[in-house]
Amino acid sequence: MTSRLARLWQPGNPQRRVFLPDFWMAVIESPSVGRNKLPRNCVKFEVDPRMSRHDIREYLTKIYDLPVRDVRTEVQMGDITWNTKLDHQYKKAMWKEEDKKIAYVFMSKDFAFSFPQMFAASEEVVELAKMTKQQEELKEKLNEQYANRNRRVGQFLAA
């Protein structure tokens, strides 16, 4: 539960308690269409595989004060790399990824969750791009003013 080493327990000591478990939870995005689509009041997390449903509920209600109503968990098996994938009879596993625990947390009905747009262009960058584009256009216009249009190149050619 915790990465801290507990003091060696001796008779008469109080029960060992963990006040800050090193559990973690990460929000995962779920698709907006298809069979894995989730309602707005449902948030999908990848959680520490040691966490139980009760732990997840406690984590979100006690620390973040969220209106958790139902928690469902699922363990997704990690991918296996085979030496010969298609040979079903003699294939051997070379490597297996770690299993993942996914939690589907249903909040109260009026709760709406939308996944944060982390990689959307920031406002500054957009403004800067606009400015650069405008300057480029201005530069061309400015040059236009100084361009010599009276050279009468055609006349020589025609002559």
Added chain:
Amino acid sequence: MHGLKRTLLIRTVCRGKASTAADIPKEEVVQTSKSEEVAPKAANASTVYRPPYYRKPHKYHESSHILQEEFANAGDASGAGVRLFDYYKTAEMVNAMPTIKEKIDLVSPYERPWTRAERTWRRDWHPTLMATRKAWGIPPTPAHFDTLDYYKYITKTRVENKSLDDFYHGLRPPTAELQQSFQNTLKSMEFGDGITFSEEDTQKLFGCLIDDAMGAIAHNVSRLADHRVAYDVESEAFWVRSGFMFLYDEPVIGSNKDHKRRLNNFPKFIGDDRRKLGELAFVHRDKLAAQIRSREPPALLHSLDSDDAKLPVFEKDFNIEETLYSPKVFNLWPDQQPLWQCPGYHADSGETHSYGLLSVKSLRPLRERVAHWMGWESQAELEESPEAKQMIDDGARSQAVISMFTTLCAQAHTHGFTQYTDVTRPFTSQMILSDGLNFYFAVGQLNTLAINVDCEGFVNPRTNFIQIDGPHRLFEIVDEDGNYTSSQEYVDAKNNVNRRVDSGLNEKVLERVTQMLMKQ
């Protein structure tokens, strides 16, 4: 019928003949249904037209050139032609079945799992063993707190939350005797305030309630002598609901289109037909505390042709996309067991009392679930929190929708109607749902069963209907001696609704139970 055999049969049908009634000589039809000696019309007879085997029931690929786009084959344009052909062909076969048991078995979506031998001895040159069809099992009590709209959709039921006073207008049965006897029952079962009463005892209590109510009015209502009362009844039904094609959508990354429908090289969704039609099978295995059945059907709410039978399930501005999700979201689980249609009796049991007049269903487990969802260890706070009350209310209404549909669907099947041969007369039933403290009363009518096909050219505006009245509290307070006090609504001379506190149980509840027994 086994799944494999059925699949083969259906396959034969898909590749079979399409014929209209006009094509078939009359004697032949009669003979086919009479005996098996006369061979049925061969699928390869020269007179019949059938869609080629390579026609798909949906538009399965994007057109690769302009000719395909502009001059699409009429049969392939939407895929509806093949789907409808299959639907009406199945209907024809259902009609040809001599017994009701066989009709039910024919339309059952159940496919048995592959046996061990089949799995062991399959070789790479054999066709792959596609997952057999399972139905999504709807739990006897909602396992999710927001199921009402979803249950309305999968049963195509319009819900009206309104008092049933008008429906039982003119029936004023005496309740003094029932008041006395039911109070005695509660005391003898040590009901107390009912908070910690168990599910098993609640079932027994409802059986006693029906007995007490019948005993109280039996001397006046001779019709009751002919009714049949059953306790701890199994009410099971399966059905197929269409409109789940969105399960094959997939988001497209790096494109303007937000999603794409994938039907090739994409796994079939559990419960769907092997052709990926977006038609999921559902099953509800319900347990009723008590059921009263009669020989005669109860009175109808409206006829099949009336406008009431065609009112839409949802409001116009209702966004169905925010309700339709995978059944897993609503905590439904695949059910692998064989499927039955059993409205309290089996189709081949020779039951004479085949119309369910009144069913009583216990909602006791719902209280425990709601307490769990709210994160409480005890159920004591349930009555105080508005959100918990709302959850119980929603759960009770969704259960009413699904229980009513199950019992009526099974009843319609045992009368020979199926999803392929839709009902020609409506089926009606009444229901009491309660956790022992709060009572809901419902009246429902089955107007259509053909909710399994949703494609171009198939028009079915009829919807099922249920009217739910409640909750009515059985009592407000119980003292140490076990005496109950309840608050009652009454209408004064000026037609205002007032409340007064009376000793004893809620008259309204007892009166409604008796009215339900008396209603013809």
